[in-house]
Amino acid sequence: MDIFSTSRNKDNEQWSTVVEEQDDGVIYTVVVKQQHGAPTSPASVSRSQCVKAGTEEKLVLHLLHSFSMGDSSFITIFLSTYRSFTSTGRVLDILTDRLENPPGGNEGSRMRQSFNRAVCTVFSTWLSEYPEDFKSLEEPSRLLRLVPLLPQDSSSAADLSARILRIAEALSEKALLPDARKDHTGPTGPPPDASKFEPTSVLGFPAALIAEQLTRLETELFVRLVPYHCLGSLWSQRDKKGREGVCWSVRATIRQFNKLANAVLASCLWPTGLRSQQRARLLEKWISVAEECRARKNFSSLYAIVSALQSNPIHRLRKTWQDTDREAVRRYEELSEIFSDKDNYSQSRELLKEEGTAKFANLDSRPNNKLLNRTNAQGTVPYLGIFLTDLTMLDTAVKDRLDNGYINFDKRRREFEVLAQIRLLQSSCKNCVFTTDEAFARWYQSVPLLTEAESYRLSNEIEAPGEPSPRGVPPTVIITQCPNLSTSRNSLTGDSDSLFDFPSPVNNLLSKLTKHMKSPSVSCLDVDTSSSTNDSTPAALTPSTPTKSHRRSISCGNNPPNNIQGSGPEMRIIRIRMDLQDGNLYRSILVTSNDKSPTVISSALEKHNQDPKQTSRYELIQLLPEGKELVIPATGNVFYAMSSSSVDFLLRRKGGIAPPGSQPINTETSATFPRIKAKGRRLVRTLF
Template sequence: MPQTPPFTEQLGPSGYQNSYQTTEDSRAGLCYQDNNLVSGSLEALIQHLVPTVEYFPDRTYIFTFLLSSRLFIHPYELMSRVCYLCMEQQRLSDAHTDETQVRNLAPRMVQLLTEWTETFPYDFKDERMMCSLKQLTQRLANGDQQVYRKAVVQMSQGLLRRLTVLSQYEEALSKINATAAEQLTAVKVKPQVTIHKDLLSICSDPFTVAQQLTHIELERLGYIGPEEFVQAFVQMDPLDNDTSCVRVHQRTNTLEAYVEWFNRLSYLVATEICMSVKKKQRVRVIEFFIDVARECFNIGNFNSLMAIISGMNMSPVSRLKKTWSKVKMAKYDILEHQMDPSNNFYNYRTALKGATQRSITANSNREKIVIPFFSLLIKDIYFLNQGCVNRLQNGHVNFKKFWELAKQVSEFMTWKKVECPFEKDRRILQYVLTAPVFTEDDLYLASYDSEGPENNMEKDRWRTLRSTLLTPA
């Protein structure tokens, strides 16, 4: 897993108002506030990234700039600029350059490139990135610097390994999605056939199911690259020289796949409830998922918790009043209180803060687990991006904003590195990932079949759904 930059409170000012005296290094084109870098020209910030014999950038700066720079410049363009500055300013392209200079600079450049390839490996899916990387590392590894050659080889092998693992993961996701689609098609071909298999028939222990959901969460979190949080905000910068083309970046599907997983779990919960023919069984299924959700909360798996609650709050489920009247609501009310959206999810944020503090002092992976409610995390990052400009009036990059952005993403990077401590149950995982999941219309039809329509609007919808879904094509 990529290493996470150790962010601390003082590394990025929390406010955005220019209420403090600022100082500017006119030579470097960088502006500081209380000894913190707050803005600079893009060129100066790129220069600040490139090591010299006497200087190496702070790891927090490397992470923050590589994360945010893609809002202004393609990663492959940035790599080209880094290579140029390294080769030309350090005269590495000169055949007569003193080998001592190369020897002193090589480990610093290898360290920077290692940080880049470990933390943002998906940038190197672009062949142009790989070409620039190869050219620079070949020059650095020339001569008798055997130790640097070894470091370059290790870096390159590590990068290829990460990209291979990503490719295998994406292939596995495709197979899982194909299996799920096949099973759903099989159900729709014979809609009158009752589905006997359900999650409770596979495992009736809510703690075990919560553990397996945590396995899925941590695996899918682990493949999300930090740059994916920024990628959605990428658009043409008004100060770009090339205004004739649309900015396009190398994309991965890992963030989208994780959002789809949340939706699948929500619909799976609703499907399991609505497909139960008897009221007693529906009550049992609802209470089972309440217990699963409670165990997810105890583990620190807030994303699965919210997905389960969302599934139970879907209209086809919530309208089952006769069923809900038999449910023991005390535990469910506690969970809904914890995930109450009022006051900007104040209760959830308090619980998340507690789980985060626990993870910091934890001695075991079990206590380190923090899986945030992902949609809210994305929303927070989105509003941070929307609430502050990328460029200041003088054309400088608003680096104060990007310290804050990097701090949020860096915290996520810490959470996603935790290895799941629970033993895998292949049967549960296979079922949760591939079992048929009903569409909203299918859920409504099953809901009306369980507890009949209560008013004319529901009766009209029921008749429409029956004629649409149950009539052979």
């Protein structure tokens, strides 16, 4: 037993001791509190045991004992995060095995009654919060085995058995109807007919109506969002073969984000015959819509519109922006600032903290504010990319398992803090009521899909390329990759009871991680780079390709200002894939200046669910531009050996064959810093 800390409250004569205890297959963080009253009265002692780490079986069984041990939040946290380290079927198997051998002897004993109450609590919570877990089982055998073992000593227990039995019957019917198992979460219906699209028709809809309809769509999607789909360990596997249906609720949000951004691009670029003054009215319309979305706390649609207006095909339209109303441009600049990646999106986070559960947006500081009829309270629809960033960073920075192989449940507690913020925002949206405007819905569905090439072609037809943007043109290209996150004093160190103050365990970790981080040069979302962007909505807004950074790494001699003496090792996030037939899945790995090749290879193998003990059989290769490769020395320091021109790496078995067209190079030439070409012209990609 290790004592972590002892504290004393002089006013109440209360002592608190935090220790760590290890049992068979589990490690507990134990908090012992002693309350001293009058000298003649005995001291009261309270003790709580929270699981820090454990084996899969012990974590599952702790569900049945967590309340009695003072770990009241364990059930909620486990059910929100367990899919990152086990499966629904495995959890059911372990619990069912335990139910076959219940404690306490006869049914009337106090131990058996306490056990039965715990069983009912666990399964009732599970069914209420995540019924899809049971409905997604391939067949009903597990549930049919479970039902006879459930307690039957109360009406609530009997009702629980009946609910699970109904799901088992539905699974039996589903097995007999294969068509019912198809995934219908993707886009349905024929593609829109471009010949029927009328871009300027959007001018006929009031900006408030458009924003209301967009908020309706976003709210419906956000309420249906399954928070655990945002977990970094699940989101990074979304493109893995056989897991195409994973994180469907996040994909649906991304599709809507891209669809709206495409609508902005298409309406502003499609009518190539317009005069610049006429096209400027379209920009002003979308700026007004963005303002109305802000008033409705619809940050997702707001960012989609801002991103589209900042994309290169629209940003480069010099004459159009010159003819745009200056007041509209000023308001647009203010809206753009909300999504600045400065200090880890500190302004966006601050707004969520202030307005997340408030009835209305805080717009009182704006003059002549007539944007919203405040008789109807609004829920908050956040930009989901901020949460995906936090969860991906957590997944990358914190180990899934301890050195002894135990599952690190403290990591799940930190992830749950982010998921709890999402769930609180969802609760603010559940009672919102909207009506559908059929005319706008028809226009919105008629918008054709523009590819990247088509967007550029239309933009060049409007204004010939080569003319520089004038001084004072407001739109600036924003690269919203995994940003150079630094600590925000305003949003990350506040002390409040609200969940929107971003509780300290998560933010302390992110602050420590990002304080020393240079430009990670990698998208926050693990991606499968085999997918093409030609069939996507504006390529600037799709998640399929990370932006590239041209900032030097430490190996090129560019020390970041935050690197003060004693602040810890330098850090960088890289992406590693396996040299396999289906090897396009990248996993993000945190590399510090202390990490040697064996350490990085071992971490990468574990991330790819391979045996980390096989480190000696693999070599680490950096994939450089123009098909070149850099082999990292077997015992070298990866941080200093890598080139700054790429964050993509490959794990290849020693003696393996290099892919066709690759050009191995030596360490000397790899340090050459690539020349920056066509600065600002590449279409940037957001987190979505």
